[in-house]
Amino acid sequence: MKLSLLTSTTFIGTFIVATTACAQPSANDAMSKNTSQNVASSQAAGTMNQSIDSHLRQVLTQAGIKTQITSIAPSNLPNMYQVTLAGQAPLHITKDGKYVIQGELQKNPSKRVVTKTLPRSHSEQIGQPVSAAVKSAMLANMSALKNMSSKTPFFYTAVPGVIWGATLEGVPFLLSDDAQYITDGEISVIENGQFVGLDTAFEQRKNQSVLATLDDKQLIRYPATSTEKAVIYVADDVNCPYCRRFHQQIPMLNAKGVTVNVIGYPIYEQSPAQMRGIWCQTDANSRRQAFDKAMLQGEMTPASASCDVDQVTPNRDKAAGLAVMATPAIYREDGVLYQASFESPEFLEFLGIE
Numbered sequence: 001m002k003l004s005l006l007t008s009t010t011f012i013g014t015f016i017v018a019t020t021a022c023a024q025p026s027a028n029d030a031m032s033k034n035t036s037q038n039v040a041s042s043q044a045a046g047t048m049n050q051s052i053d054s055h056l057r058q059v060l061t062q063a064g065i066k067t068q069i070t071s072i073a074p075s076n077l078p079n080m081y082q083v084t085l086a087g088q089a090p091l092h093i094t095k096d097g098k099y100v101i102q103g104e105l106q107k108n109p110s111k112r113v114v115t116k117t118l119p120r121s122h123s124e125q126i127g128q129p130v131s132a133a134v135k136s137a138m139l140a141n142m143s144a145l146k147n148m149s150s151k152t153p154f155f156y157t158a159v160p161g162v163i164w165g166a167t168l169e170g171v172p173f174l175l176s177d178d179a180q181y182i183t184d185g186e187i188s189v190i191e192n193g194q195f196v197g198l199d200t201a202f203e204q205r206k207n208q209s210v211l212a213t214l215d216d217k218q219l220i221r222y223p224a225t226s227t228e229k230a231v232i233y234v235a236d237d238v239n240c241p242y243c244r245r246f247h248q249q250i251p252m253l254n255a256k257g258v259t260v261n262v263i264g265y266p267i268y269e270q271s272p273a274q275m276r277g278i279w280c281q282t283d284a285n286s287r288r289q290a291f292d293k294a295m296l297q298g299e300m301t302p303a304s305a306s307c308d309v310d311q312v313t314p315n316r317d318k319a320a321g322l323a324v325m326a327t328p329a330i331y332r333e334d335g336v337l338y339q340a341s342f343e344s345p346e347f348l349e350f351l352g353i354e
Helices: 033-044 050-062 132-140 200-213 241-247 250-255 271-279 284-297 313-322 345-350
Strands: 002-004 026-028 069-074 081-085 091-093 099-102 154-156 162-166 172-176 181-183 187-191 194-198 220-222 230-236 258-264 329-332
Touching: 050 069, 050 081, 050 091, 132 154, 154 200, 194 200, 200 313, 220 250, 220 284, 230 241, 241 284, 250 258, 258 271, 258 313, 271 284
Parallel strands: 002 026, 230 258
Antiparallel strands: 069 081, 081 091, 091 099, 099 187, 154 162, 162 172, 172 181, 187 194, 220 258, 230 329
């Protein structure tokens, strides 16, 4: 089911937050007529260089775009051009034709408090969290949007001025660094004249940044029982059947030299309280035993009356930057997400294990 990232009874007012157990959340590209007209009016103020227009048409045609291109104009996303397609959502593409986003831009209705353009990112910052100054300015300009807070993850992308963000439920979005325009699209890459998929270099560097922020004390760790050859991070929910099936594989992985770090990532309605009980255990061994009992036997360990600290949510909030689409979400230590069955032989190949 597709869900609108931004909706309002009159204009655009709030982020829609939704999570599906063991499934992929997605966002609806529906737009209000007023919003589309606002964005189009803003773009009309820009001018278009004919040589850039011709170059981008050639790039997109070579990459396989067969839909009629009706116009190309400066986009409201910085350092990009909007390509209007007949009957489809527009594209936003960089001048060199390398980075592409497909999606309608939605105007942020919040009052713009910060009008100064702060220094934009450079190549070394791709996949890094935005600076404190940029984040503060963006949040100041997003006061009308619910669920935006200091905990909301924002990262620099390969396009200067275009920021990647995610709700705390892990639903990703892209926005201009002044927070004026937002879309639920993702950044794709054109290389050697062909679309090659999402910007995996950005994704890997972003995921590395997220994993580096996790509190090791809030991870449940299953160390390799032979010479360590690989380390993985797994976003897990105790009620997810696929997570339970993966958990049965951990002894085999440990024996093959794989250390498994579990991120508590509750997505089922009953899971937060149940997982809090597990994470309330006083030491790492007791916590691991309680987690094993939940995953292998379906028996939950209640939190003691003396446990008044939430040990799950802090890492869960930090992991929002991973934009987990399904559990178990399995990441190598270098930030690469595994996107196939963990029960297939390719999984060990992915880990570099024979």
